[in-house]
Amino acid sequence: MDLTLYVWRQESPEAKGRMVKYEAAEISADMSFLEMLDVVNERLIETGERPIEFAHDCREGICGTCGVVIDGEAHGPWKTTATCQLHMRAFKDGDTIYIEPWRARAFPVLQDLVVDRSAFDRIIEAGGYISVNTGEAPEADGVPVPKEDAENAFDAAACIGCGACVAQCPNGAAQLFTGAKISHLGLLPQGQVERYDRVVNMVEAMEQAGFGSCSNFRECEAVCPKGISIDWIARMNRDYIKAKIQGKKASA
Numbered sequence: 001m002d003l004t005l006y007v008w009r010q011e012s013p014e015a016k017g018r019m020v021k022y023e024a025a026e027i028s029a030d031m032s033f034l035e036m037l038d039v040v041n042e043r044l045i046e047t048g049e050r051p052i053e054f055a056h057d058c059r060e061g062i063c064g065t066c067g068v069v070i071d072g073e074a075h076g077p078w079k080t081t082a083t084c085q086l087h088m089r090a091f092k093d094g095d096t097i098y099i100e101p102w103r104a105r106a107f108p109v110l111q112d113l114v115v116d117r118s119a120f121d122r123i124i125e126a127g128g129y130i131s132v133n134t135g136e137a138p139e140a141d142g143v144p145v146p147k148e149d150a151e152n153a154f155d156a157a158a159c160i161g162c163g164a165c166v167a168q169c170p171n172g173a174a175q176l177f178t179g180a181k182i183s184h185l186g187l188l189p190q191g192q193v194e195r196y197d198r199v200v201n202m203v204e205a206m207e208q209a210g211f212g213s214c215s216n217f218r219e220c221e222a223v224c225p226k227g228i229s230i231d232w233i234a235r236m237n238r239d240y241i242k243a244k245i246q247g248k249k250a251s252a
Helices: 033-046 117-127 147-157 162-167 175-186 193-208 220-221 231-245
Strands: 003-009 016-024 096-100 109-111
Touching: 003 162, 016 033, 117 175, 147 175, 162 175, 162 220, 175 193, 175 220, 175 231, 193 231
Parallel strands: 003 096
Antiparallel strands: 003 016
C-alpha cells in the first residue's frame, strides 16, 4: 500500500516543531506500525536526511516504551493495542496518517516523536514499592491472598507505564497510571503497612510533576493498551481521602 504521512519533526526540546510530509510507498499490510517507520527511516538515510526519532524497545507490547498519537488517538485505531502491536492492515491504501508525540506539559518533547516520561519515574520513586523490613524473603505462597484480591492486583499491575492515558486526556492527567500503581500494591497484604503513606506520597508527587486534574472524561481508559479501568482512580481517591482524614503526611 502507498501512504502519505505527516510526521511531527522537532530537532531538540528548544527547537520549534512542525509537521513534515513523507510518502511511504510499497508498505506491506503485515508490517507493524513501527516497522513501517523503520522503512521510512531507511529511505531517509539513503537520501542523506535525518531519520525520524521514535521510542521503542521490546516491540511486543510489554515494556511501554513505544507510543505515538496516530490520527489524534494514542496508539492508533485498535483498542487495547500498543503502537508496536498495531499493524498496517488497520489502514487502507492511499490513506493519509498524522503522527505526533504524546502531548502533555509533564511530557516535554525531546526530539521528533520522543518525549521525556521521567515524571512517571518520580511518581514511582515516591512510593511505588514495598519497603517494609521483613528479614528473609518469605516463600511466595507463604502469605495467603484471596483470589479476588490477587486477580484485581494483577489487573492493576498490568499497566506498562506507556503514558497513553496522559496523552489522550484533555487535562494531561496521570490518575490512571498513578491509581494502577498504587492499587496493585495496596490490594496485597504485603502492601498494607505503607498503604496510606504510599497514596499520599505518590499523589503529591504526581501533582508536583505538573500533570493535570482528572475530570472523568474516561479517554485514558479508552486508549490504555492494557485495558486498565478507571476503578483504580476511584480507589486511589478513597485511600487519599482516608489518609488525609487520618492525618497521614507525605514523607517527602
